[in-house]
Amino acid sequence: MTTRIRDWSELDPTAQRRRREAARAHAAALEPLLNAFVEIVPPGPPDATGPLRGLPYTAKDMFRTPGREPGCGFTADLAPRVDGFSDLLDRLTAAGADLVAFTGMTELAYEPSGYNQTLGRVRNPWNLDFVSGGSSSGSAAAVASGAVVAALGSDTGGSLRIPAHACGVTGWKPTWGLVSTDGAMALAPTLDTTGLMARSADDILQMAPFLASHSTAAEAPRRAVVPDDVAAESDPAIRRCLADAVAAIEAAGVVVERRPALLPLLETIDRHALVVMQGESARHHRSLLDGDGLAPALKKRLAKGLEIADEVLAESVTARERLLRQFETEVLSGHGVLVLPVMPITTPRADRCDPASDRFSARALYALSRWTRFVNMLGVPAVAMPAGFDGISMPVGVQIVGRAGADLALLDLVRNVQASTSWHARVPDAVAHLIRD
Numbered sequence: 552m553t554t555r556i557r558d559w560s561e562l563d564p565t566a567q568r569r570r571r572e573a574a575r576a577h578a579a580a581l582e583p584l585l586n587a588f589v590e591i592v593p594p595g596p597p598d599a600t601g602p603l604r605g606l607p608y609t610a611k612d613m614f615r616t617p618g619r620e621p622g623c624g625f626t627a628d629l630a631p632r633v634d635g636f637s638d639l640l641d642r643l644t645a646a647g648a649d650l651v652a653f654t655g656m657t658e659l660a661y662e663p664s665g666y667n668q669t670l671g672r673v674r675n676p677w678n679l680d681f682v683s684g685g686s687s688s689g690s691a692a693a694v695a696s697g698a699v700v701a702a703l704g705s706d707t708g709g710s711l712r713i714p715a716h717a718c719g720v721t722g723w724k725p726t727w728g729l730v731s732t733d734g735a736m737a738l739a740p741t742l743d744t745t746g747l748m749a750r751s752a753d754d755i756l757q758m759a760p761f762l763a764s765h766s767t768a769a770e771a772p773r774r775a776v777v778p779d780d781v782a783a784e785s786d787p788a789i790r791r792c793l794a795d796a797v798a799a800i801e802a803a804g805v806v807v808e809r810r811p812a813l814l815p816l817l818e819t820i821d822r823h824a825l826v827v828m829q830g831e832s833a834r835h836h837r838s839l840l841d842g843d844g845l846a847p848a849l850k851k852r853l854a855k856g857l858e859i860a861d862e863v864l865a866e867s868v869t870a871r872e873r874l875l876r877q878f879e880t881e882v883l884s885g886h887g888v889l890v891l892p893v894m895p896i897t898t899p900r901a902d903r904c905d906p907a908s909d910r911f912s913a914r915a916l917y918a919l920s921r922w923t924r925f926v927n928m929l930g931v932p933a934v935a936m937p938a939g940f941d942g943i944s945m946p947v948g949v950q951i952v953g954r955a956g957a958d959l960a961l962l963d964l965v966r967n968v969q970a971s972t973s974w975h976a977r978v979p980d981a982v983a984h985l986i987r988d
Contacts, residue, residue: 606757694749833855891950892948
């Protein structure tokens with residue numbers, strides 16, 4: 552099915568009121584299928600006049616505001632405390648955007664498939680039996696199913712890009728520190744970022760200026776580095792979609808350069824990423840280990856970080872600057888970007904990522920974030936974009952990684968690619984009957 556979601560930008564108050572009502576009604580109709588919405592928010596004033604006038608969006612259930620405590624993937628009695636308040640939602644409201652709902656996530660934002668023992672998993676709008684990706688699961692499902700134009704989420708080791716791949720949407724993981732994480736639940740502060748998902752990069756570009764703490768400018772990418780050894784370790788469907796995406800990037804005027812062996816460098820960076828993620832998350836949420844509220848798999852994952860010595864953790868944190876210099880020199884020199892799959896495997900069925908299932912595969916769970924974590928360790932931006940479909944019509948994504956501060960240049964490149972491709976424009980099969988447009 553190739554129907555496009557209708558454009559959101561209706562300017563008069565009557566049309567805005569209808570859009571607000573329709574977005575909430577659509578979210579309510581989707582909820583029994585997807586389990587994606589924690590709370591649908593009452594509409595605000597119908598006459599928004601800001602630059603984003605009436606644009607519907609959702610926010611991951613991890614942002615604390617003066618009027619609301621986030622659940623962070625738990626019920627209210629189990630939710631960890633979040634200090635401070637986030638001003639991101641206020642910024643978007645001031646720009647005229649319409650907050651439709653808070654969306655579901657994995658417990659503590661610390662699981663890559665979308666599995667949540669406490670509240671149940673968010674189901675994939677392409678096929679309800681498959682994972683939606685984590686931890687920004689509900690954000691991706693809300694965008695993919697047409698309830699909203701965009702969704703706020705977080706990315707500590709792939710939590711925007713993995714669900715973007717699984718649900719067939721575009722995900723922006725910003726340069727570390729570019730978008731404030733104040734008032735948002737922390738997992739591993741050295742790696743944590745706040746970003747956006749939308750159907751297209753064009754939609755993200757409309758919202759990005761209202762989130763970034765400062766503007767960024769970078770020359771357009773001239774060279775796209777494609778690691779052959781990474782591609783070789785991918786499923787055939789992933790390799791095919793990567794090739795199609797690289798061809799589209801080349802058609803957009805970027806020179807493609809094949810590299811035979813980048814995997815050793817990426818794996819070196821990733822080892823430090825795992826140390827930082829495990830070590831910081833365990834220290835930040837140590838108090839949760841004393842109670843009985845955590846699911847066994849999450850408790851085991853969190854406790855593992857306490858086995859990492861303080862000096863080992865400190866060494867990995869301080870390695871960022873050295874690793875970044877090496878990556879920029881060896882990969883990104885000459886206005887280059889790195890293009891690689893979001894995941895080496897196609898989106899798995901949910902029972903492959905359920906610890907209680909006989910079909911659970913720890914290897915599959917690990918593979919989901921294998922090629923996303925290194926980006927967080929470096930602190931550089933990445934944009935995940937839809938790049939086709941696997942053999943059973945599930946979406947596949949690739950990610951474009953650039954220099955720190957090159958966020959807008961990456962998004963602009965993806966916008967150019969999406970102007971001549973339609974991978975991002977299809978309606979998910981499992982919810983198509985609920986989309987009237």
